[in-house]
């Protein structure tokens with residue numbers, strides 16, 4: 185059994201993927217081929233924003249947005265304490281200060297009350313200037329944008345939606361990657377929409393900023409490639425990945441998003457009497473980058489992981505360490521305690537989740553978890 189079965193997905197989509205790859209090789213347009221623009225248009229339309237700018241990976245996507253906004257030393261960017269390292273890494277990479285914020289026990293996402301508490305402390309201290317909130321749509325579930333937007337307006341902050349895991353999620357009739365002032369995603373193979381290598385994208389409505397980010401993406405180019413007007417970087421998505429994503433986007437929209445939601449429902453129905461199952465608030469849709477349960481203690485979590493492993497069931501701990509405890513952030517000041525994120529790191533366990541998971545496999549996994557709890 186696979187945790188995320190990319191081989192099964194390939195077998196389902198093989199004909200179209202192979203054709204797409206061959207077409208790129210025949211045309212030899214490995215950089216900036218027509219598939220890039222086609223993909224950017226389709227993605228922008230799907231998300232419901234004016235511009236999609238593809239790039240080399242989800243980390244670069246975040247970094248280029250912070251560059252475009254001029255985030256620098258002395259600026260504060262608020263980041264959830266329970267997320268993948270890159271969400272905070274990009275802040276320090278720009279020389280700014282990440283301020284970590286505790287998360288909600290039910291949704292795993294940044295908690296609005298704790299965010300406001302951190303903002304007030306930073307303002308009272310008066311050393312750093314609050315600029316941006318990086319909201320992460322963790323495990324596929326959009327963050328609480330209604331509350332975040334109120335706070336952002338109140339304190340005049342921008343929201344950068346890190347939708348690396350959130351692509352496909354919804355609140356009401358709006359899609360994830362449209363909730364930030366600018367939003368980003370990742371096409372790392374294991375993300376909800378993944379390619380066959382690294383890839384990422386930026387989503388926004390503002391024309392001027394889009395032009396600025398496109399310049400940053402290609403060495404700060406002006407009118408032509410050899411007219412360089414600002415310091416940028418090299419962060420393009422390559423055409424082979426775009427052709428793969430064109431096929432995968434179709435499958436994602438037509439079948440896969442529905443499939444993972446049905447699988448999540450099955451898991452929850454079978455398991456909710458035995459373990460804490462993930463909560464999807466009313467009006468929200470998750471794209472189930474992960475299906476993450478919570479056990480009662482670190483010991484129980486580790487024992488269950490081991491137990492499942494003996495039956496050939498893979499499981500993962502996302503994440504074993506909160507951001508404020510990462511060695512790379514030694515010396516970064518904290519403004520609050522992190523009771524929830526510290527607890528989650530000890531008690532979470534992510535189960536196999538992908539659109540090609542079979543009913544028999546789900547039953548087998550749930551059966552073993554129930555056996556374990558009833559020992």
Ligand SMILES: *Cc1c(COP(=O)(O)O)cnc(C)c1O
Pocket residue numbers: 241242243244267268270271320346348349370371372382383384
């Ligand atoms: C994967 C991920 C990233 C980084 O994406 P890459 O494409 O791997 O650079 C950033 N933030 C979150 C929350 C992620 O899960």
